[in-house]
Amino acid sequence: MRHTHKISKYIKMKRVGLGSLAFPSSLSNDGACSSGTGSNESYERTPFVEPSPARATRKPALKQAKTNRGHSVFGNIVVYHESGLEQRVSSLLRTYRNIKTLMSQYPRVEYFDDEGIRHQHTFDYFVELTDGTRIGVAVKPSRKRDEMKDLLKRIRDNGITGVGTGGRRTTAVVDAIILVTEHEATYDLFENTYFILMSRSHHDDAEVRQLRNVLEKMPGQVRFGHLLLDCSSRRTRRTAIWRLIDLGFLQPVNLGRIDELSWLRAAQ
Structure with a gap:
């Protein structure tokens, strides 16, 4: 300031x-x-469990000099981010009270272009709510909004079909897919997340x-x-x-x- x-x-x-x-x-x-x-009233000692990347289809470096690459932990899951925008989005997601599961680099889905050629796309984040709703979250700058809206439409038209190990296809691998840009994940909201997350343990x-x-x-x-x-x-x-x-x-x-x-x- x-x-x-x-x-x-x-x-x-x-x-x-x-x-x-x-x-x-x-x-x-x-x-x-x-x-x-x-x-100390609500503090309970629990055994240490090493966090894992869960179902992440790709595992970026946990930290890299001169870049915004890094990670956080949600539950026992390592949540990766590869840009400042992704970091803001993952922090905001961690503050939501009705989130049960948060993973990065999942799911991988397929779609078809105008020529019928098959392509794949990996969502930046996967969210499962306490009511069981599953959401794929794509994170991109707003300048790519039109391009991403077209991509997400193609993914929906293909039934949000996930591509798993060995090429196994799963229709409706998530219930919904959304796009988040810097207009939703603002710096002001990101600053709030620090104090919210800190208050949980302090x-x-x-x-x-x-x-x-x-x-x-x-x-x-x-x-x-x-x-x-x-x-x-x-x-x-x-x-x-x-x-x-x-x-x-x-x-x-x-x-x-x-x-x-x-x-x-x-x-x-």
């Missing part, structure tokens, strides 16, 4: 009574009394419960920053706010990056 943006944000925060959050005068109310390591259960009790007595909308006032630890409270957003108890009024000035409301 540029200095001019920081100053502009500070002015806006001061205008709504949140100036103390921009430049805190001490550490005593910003988490010094909190370990920030999460609650929240304090007691603080989350206390904040829920506070919200039940607050009708209408409230700014994110106002929830950080008059609390024993801003760090713990901030993580609790993100945890309630992750759980769906708190919802942002507007789509985009969430910060101290954002309006939030309790889910109906």
Whole structure:
């Protein structure tokens, strides 16, 4: 964030009574009394299971210098990304509460061109929802939208036929296929995912419960920053706010990056 943006944000925060959050005068109310390591109430030791690439039809390098190649882990599955856009998409997918399975480089499907020649395409991500719905996710820049829409139509026209080991064909290998571009996977939403995912392992259960009790007595909308006032630890409270957003108890009024000035409301 540029200095001019920081100053502009500070002015806006001061205008709504949140100036103390921009430049805190001490550490005593910003988490010094909190370990920030999460609650032990819900912590259970589980045996380590080495993540695997699952059904990925291709396995890119886990990390490569001077590129955006890398990986994350969802459950016990290694999820690859080969571009900044793919990284944003995979991070957004991991924040969705109703996702059961997330895999990369799957499924491989076939389609036919205008001359009837057979081709294959591998989806960037495979998602299975808790209700059993399976979705193939293609990730491409918006400049390739028309090209990809034509490709996805050809794949649908061929019954979304998957190509497995040994060339075995499976019709309707997924229930739906979608295209995601940078217009859906924005940098603002990507920044939110960091705090949402972090809150899952670093929240304090007691603080989350206390904040829920506070919200039940607050009708209408409230700014994110106002929830950080008059609390024993801003760090713990901030993580609790993100945890309630992750759980769906708190919802942002507007789509985009969430910060101290954002309006939030309790889910109906």
